[in-house]
Amino acid sequence: MFWSIVLSLAACQGGQHPPPPVAAAPEPAPEPAPEPAPEPALEPALEPALEPAPEPGVTSDPVAEAMHHRFELLSEVRDHVIQGRLEEAKARAAALANIHEEQLPAEGWRPWLERIDAGATRIAEAGDLLEAARGVGRLAQACGGCHAAHDGGPSLEGAEGIPPQQWDEGQNMALHRWSVDWMWLGLITPDADAWQRGAHALDDKPMVFRFEGEPPPTHRPQLEQLVYVVAGLALQAAPEERGEVLGQLIATCAECHDGR
Numbered sequence: 001m002f003w004s005i006v007l008s009l010a011a012c013q014g015g016q017h018p019p020p021p022v023a024a025a026p027e028p029a030p031e032p033a034p035e036p037a038p039e040p041a042l043e044p045a046l047e048p049a050l051e052p053a054p055e056p057g058v059t060s061d062p063v064a065e066a067m068h069h070r071f072e073l074l075s076e077v078r079d080h081v082i083q084g085r086l087e088e089a090k091a092r093a094a095a096l097a098n099i100h101e102e103q104l105p106a107e108g109w110r111p112w113l114e115r116i117d118a119g120a121t122r123i124a125e126a127g128d129l130l131e132a133a134r135g136v137g138r139l140a141q142a143c144g145g146c147h148a149a150h151d152g153g154p155s156l157e158g159a160e161g162i163p164p165q166q167w168d169e170g171q172n173m174a175l176h177r178w179s180v181d182w183m184w185l186g187l188i189t190p191d192a193d194a195w196q197r198g199a200h201a202l203d204d205k206p207m208v209f210r211f212e213g214e215p216p217p218t219h220r221p222q223l224e225q226l227v228y229v230v231a232g233l234a235l236q237a238a239p240e241e242r243g244e245v246l247g248q249l250i251a252t253c254a255e256c257h258d259g260r
Contacts, residue, residue: 137247
């Protein structure tokens, strides 16, 4: 909006009437600014692929794809059990039990898959976290047995470059998780060195317990002590006993988390 500026005399002089007000010439209107050019439309971001696409002419391995799917589901079952989420664990176990890969050859594979399906069904029907945790350990042992029988399974290539877990005094949960992950890989792969690496780290427990001195009725100090007792058992466990030991360890974690 433009305003006119009015000039007037402050007072009358000699009885003369003041001259009429003179309006100042309006200021010239500025030229309209050019409208900004529209920005080019952005291309939608592509979601990163979880796995590299197969090369042209190369067919992906249906056996590997099926096993990766089973491994992902079993890992989710384990994590839900550790966190004390029984219903979620049972739901994922039911999904695992309902996988039926028609493309897999029957010879050599079918007995192992039947054993894995039966183990997943038992977890899906577990009445409590302890039963589910033991089922997870046994099922992981079955996966490792299948991998050993077929000279396959996940590779730990490059895993040795992972540095030892560092933790601050009292921050013991990070050590627990790191150790369980290594024992888990040692059981699934199967790889004795990976199992021993996790068990050794957990057995060399920090001198200060996180829950030391907590007043009753909490039972966490006893559970944390039990974690390290099980770690000692893991160091001495024979290969065929490791599934039971891992199940006991997961059950201890679950009991602590379920009581939060």
